[in-house]
Amino acid sequence: xxxxxxxxxxxxxxxxxxxxxxxxxxxxxxxxxxxxxxxxxxxxxxxxxxxxxxxxxxxxxxxxxxxxxxxxxxxxxxxxxxxxxxxxxxxxxxxxxxxxxxxxxxxxxxxxxxxxxxxxxxxxxxxxxxxxxxxxxxxxxxxxxxxxxxxxxxxxxxxxxxxxxxxxxxxxxxxxxxxxxxxxxxxxxxxxxxxxxxxxxxxxxxxxxxxxxxxxxxxxxxxxxxxxxxxxxxxxxxxxxxxxxxxxxxxxxxxxxxxxxxxxxxxxxxxxxxxxxxxxxxxxxxxxxxxxxxxxxxxxxxxxxxxxxxxxxxxx
Numbered sequence: 274x275x276x277x278x279x280x281x282x283x284x285x286x287x288x289x290x291x292x293x294x295x296x297x298x299x300x301x302x303x304x305x306x307x308x309x310x311x312x313x314x315x316x317x318x319x320x321x322x323x324x325x326x327x328x329x330x331x332x333x334x335x336x337x338x339x340x341x342x343x344x345x346x347x348x349x350x351x352x353x354x355x356x357x358x359x360x361x362x363x364x365x366x367x368x369x370x371x372x373x374x375x376x377x378x379x380x381x382x383x384x385x386x387x388x389x390x391x392x393x394x395x396x397x398x399x400x401x402x403x404x405x406x407x408x409x410x411x412x413x414x415x416x417x418x419x420x421x422x423x424x425x426x427x428x429x430x431x432x433x434x435x436x437x438x439x440x441x442x443x444x445x446x447x448x449x450x451x452x453x454x455x456x457x458x459x460x461x462x463x464x465x466x467x468x469x470x471x472x473x474x475x476x477x478x479x480x481x482x483x484x485x486x487x488x489x490x491x492x493x494x495x496x497x498x499x500x501x502x503x504x505x506x507x508x509x510x511x512x513x514x515x516x517x518x519x520x521x522x523x524x525x526x527x528x529x530x531x532x533x534x535x536x537x538x539x540x541x542x543x544x545x546x547x548x549x550x551x552x553x554x555x556x557x558x559x560x561x562x563x564x565x566x567x568x569x570x571x572x573x574x575x576x577x578x579x580x581x582x583x584x585x586x587x588x589x
Contacts, residue, residue, distance in 0.1 A: 274317025275565070277547050279468040280442035282391060282421045284348040287532075287565060288320030289313045289558065290472055290551030291336050295328030298478075298553070299493045303335065305553055310339030312555045314346055316562050322445075322472070322549045324352035324395060325380050333383035341385065350391035350470075351380050352425060352445075354398060354406075368398025368406030377413050393423035393445055394435075403427075403435050411439035423470070429461045436465050445470040448538075448548075450480055450531055450577060451500070451512055451584040459542040468545035474535045475550050475561075476500070481528040482513045499586035508585040515580055519573045525564075528557070532564035534577050 275286040292298075294306035310321070323336045333351060340347045353376035356365040380389065392413065398406050413419040421442040424435055435441055444462060446455040448471035455469060462469065477495055478484045486506050489496035496502065500509055513527065520530045532550060539546035550561045569577070 274319075274562075277468070277545050279391070279470075279545055279547065280421065280440060280466050282348060282442055284320035284547055285318050286536075286547060287318055287562065288322055288348075288350075288470070288547055288549035289318050290549040291321060291323045291332055292327045293551045294335055294553040295332035297492075297494045298551075299490055301328070301331075302553065305555075306335055307339050309553055309555050309558050310336065313558055314340070314343055316559070318558070318562060319346050320348045320350065320547060320549065322350045322470070322551075323384075324355075324393075325376055325383070326352070326355040326357060326395065329357065330379075330383050333380055337384040337386065344386060348390045349384065349386065350393065350423070350445075351384065351389055352393040352395040352423075353377065353380065354395040366396045366399045368394060368403070368409075369401050370405055370409040370412075373406060373409035374413070377418055381418065388417060389419045391421045391423050391443060392419040393425050393443075395425050397424075397427050397431055403431050404438050407435045407438040407441075414439065429458050432458065432461060432467070433465070436467070441465070441467050443468045443470045443547075445472055445549075447471065447473045447588060448535065449474045449476050450516065450534055450580050451476050451509070452588060453581045454588075456542065459544055463543045468547065469542070471535055471546065471548045472551075474548035475528055475531050479509065480513060480516055480531040481526075481557075482517050483528075498589070500584065500588070502586075505586035509583075512580045512583055515576060519569075519576055523567065523569075523573065525567050526560055528560055529564035529567045530569070530573070530577070532561060533567040533569050534574070536565065537569055537574065 423443040425445040520527045
């Protein structure tokens, strides 16, 4: 497994998003998820991504159990800031100093570790300015509880303000063939030395061509996602068909082509880039890792690049 440097934090060239092991993507399976984490580490996928909000702490406990005895192999990333205590219809994005510190302490306990390698503010705070949030995160670095800092889904202004308080190693945002929102931030990220960690690089599974939209159960939020539902979902099938066409020509799977496209953007954007495709099954993990061996030729890139302009429906 190749590695990528995120402002001093060396991580595997592809990570593993663990959210779906606990929530949002259908029923959870503890043993299956632990097996997937173990297999990821065996394959060199050592950059693991979780958050305190996934399963209301369940995911951090799961990941902590999965890396027990293998902590030294892992680059562990988690997030804080989304407060669901009032229910999902009344979420709050919090970043006050005391909240940041309490969140970190709780995450350390659930994960069963002494230090978080990369700690993200999950979304821009609603209750305080970004300077207070990042200042509190910087204190955690000084105390040895966190090694590197990250942000998620921020604009350039917030990114620069945060970086002025303490260096930001990574920005985690949705990025894929059909979600190009972070690209305008690339020049600023290159200037500041910040890497991109794309989540949902497979379009929440849509781009793999394996999702039966009619069979998505009540625990799978994709059944209500604007890009999956109704006429928009039908229209977006053309994007999947195009990806499959490239995959068939290259002797690869659609998921591998979609991931290879994301990996290829690092050179074009001029920034370090580490996608974190999520899965709770060993089969799909192994398929995703094999994407690192897929080479996209100029013809493939010419077919894939315009697909982002064809998507129908909002991200959320």
